[in-house]
Amino acid sequence: MGAGQAGTQIVDQVFAHDNIDLRAEALAFNSTIQDLERLNNIPQERWYGVSRNQGLVSGTARGFEEQVTGGFGQTPSASDQVMKRNEGEVQRVLDELYLEMEADPSTLQYAFIFLGLGGGTGCGIAPHLAREIRAYSQSEMDIIAVAVLPNTKLIEGGGSADDDAVDQQITQCENTVYGLDNLEEEVESIMLVDNQRLALDVAEGNEYSEYNRYVADAFLDIVLGAERERTDVDLDVQMQDVDLQDLVRFIDGDGFQAGYATLGRGVRQTESLLGYLLPGKIGRQPIRETGLIADSIDKQTLDGFSPNDATSAVAVAQAPGWCWDEKEISLGSVYDELGYYCANVNAGWAVTNRKLASVTTAFRFDREDVGRIAEIERIAAQEGSS
Numbered sequence: 001m002g003a004g005q006a007g008t009q010i011v012d013q014v015f016a017h018d019n020i021d022l023r024a025e026a027l028a029f030n031s032t033i034q035d036l037e038r039l040n041n042i043p044q045e046r047w048y049g050v051s052r053n054q055g056l057v058s059g060t061a062r063g064f065e066e067q068v069t070g071g072f073g074q075t076p077s078a079s080d081q082v083m084k085r086n087e088g089e090v091q092r093v094l095d096e097l098y099l100e101m102e103a104d105p106s107t108l109q110y111a112f113i114f115l116g117l118g119g120g121t122g123c124g125i126a127p128h129l130a131r132e133i134r135a136y137s138q139s140e141m142d143i144i145a146v147a148v149l150p151n152t153k154l155i156e157g158g159g160s161a162d163d164d165a166v167d168q169q170i171t172q173c174e175n176t177v178y179g180l181d182n183l184e185e186e187v188e189s190i191m192l193v194d195n196q197r198l199a200l201d202v203a204e205g206n207e208y209s210e211y212n213r214y215v216a217d218a219f220l221d222i223v224l225g226a227e228r229e230r231t232d233v234d235l236d237v238q239m240q241d242v243d244l245q246d247l248v249r250f251i252d253g254d255g256f257q258a259g260y261a262t263l264g265r266g267v268r269q270t271e272s273l274l275g276y277l278l279p280g281k282i283g284r285q286p287i288r289e290t291g292l293i294a295d296s297i298d299k300q301t302l303d304g305f306s307p308n309d310a311t312s313a314v315a316v317a318q319a320p321g322w323c324w325d326e327k328e329i330s331l332g333s334v335y336d337e338l339g340y341y342c343a344n345v346n347a348g349w350a351v352t353n354r355k356l357a358s359v360t361t362a363f364r365f366d367r368e369d370v371g372r373i374a375e376i377e378r379i380a381a382q383e384g385s386s
């Protein structure tokens with residue numbers, strides 16, 4: 001489920017990959033039709049407009065455009081109110097969906113909810129989506145949020161930026177605290193995607209597509225592992241998955257509070273251009289697995305990330321068969337490298353048909369140990385008191 005602009009855009013990137021639609025169904029919730037129309041991989045039948053007066057409006061409903069009239073302008077309490085007034089609507093939507101798919105609701109065991117915490121729509125509606133989907137499911141569910149933290153570079157920049165832009169970032173911090181507090185009560189785990197990791201000009205230009213692709217790739221590796229390679233006709237992919245149950249156990253909370261996680265991915269081509277053109281071993285590139293692991297740590301989706309603060313880590317390593325055969329990459333060293341930072345490590349591997357080797361890692365934290373959340377809380381509190 002994608003909620004709001006950031007959330008639906010990232011889900012759109014997830015569903016840009018082949019075979020995902022065999023495993024999951026994409027739903028897009030937003031209050032702004034123009035954002036929904038930018039989606040390439042989520043069909044209109046799976047759009048749901050959030051309307052002040054009408055609640056949830058299906059993308060194929062007559063009068064969709066007239067009823068869904070615009071965003072909640074960075075005011076999550078407004079979209080929260082709409083969802084409260086229309087409690088049960090998400091369950092109605094799911095009911096229609098399951099009827100249409102002729103599927104059994106008790107097969108609904110996992111949900112992933114993507115959202116930007118700084119805005120008004122995703123931040124306000126995501127906790128409701130989580131609560132209602134759990135109420136609808138007839139099984140014990142695990143729900144994981146993938147949540148974008150706003151960048152706050154203008155605030156720290158110290159006054160040279162224009163006031164409106166600074167105010168907007170402060171508002172986004174307030175929304176983030178509001179969103180996290182509500183979300184924590186409804187989900188097992190929150191994967192953080194920190195826009196602070198973007199270069200300032202990229203963030204200011206709203207140029208998110210590359211980052212969204214990166215997040216989608218890392219997310220799919222860690223959540224689906226080799227499953228993403230597998231099609232219905234190709235059931236014999238060699239792999240040892242970190243299964244989803246394991247993953248959730250490694251990143252979830254303590255039963256009272258959600259666990260936090262971050263993602264990172266290191267990737268290399270395993271063949272030079274020559275290797276793509278010529279058969280056999282010509283063009284094979286040596287893979288340095290320690291480099292892949294280091295890259296996955298350097299590229300975690302959190303500013304100020306420190307693996308030493310993590311309570312546990314999960315890794316998925318993927319490479320062509322020869323890399324495993326010739327010990328270019330081994331699961332043992334993934335365990336060794338990550339074990340250096342935290343005691344609790346789980347790793348899976350897969351043989352891939354692609355000419356790429358990758359190590360993707362997720363680290364789990366308690367909220368108190370995420371410095372960026374504390375920083376955002378400070379900014380939000382200062383504003384509240386001034």
Ligand SMILES: Nc1nc2c(ncn2[C@@H]2O[C@H](COP(=O)(O)OP(=O)(O)OP(=O)(O)O)[C@@H](O)[C@H]2O)c(=O)[nH]1
Binds near residue numbers: 009074118
């Ligand atoms: N990583 C990433 N961040 C985004 C993207 N789009 C917006 N953001 C950020 O996500 C946060 C929330 O913004 P939106 O997703 O636009 O907000 P919304 O949920 O649509 O809510 P409204 O305020 O009603 O428009 C902000 O901090 C944006 O800078 C995206 O595609 N990728």
Ligand SMILES: [Mg+2]
Binds near residue numbers: 004032035119121
């Ligand atoms: Mg929006």
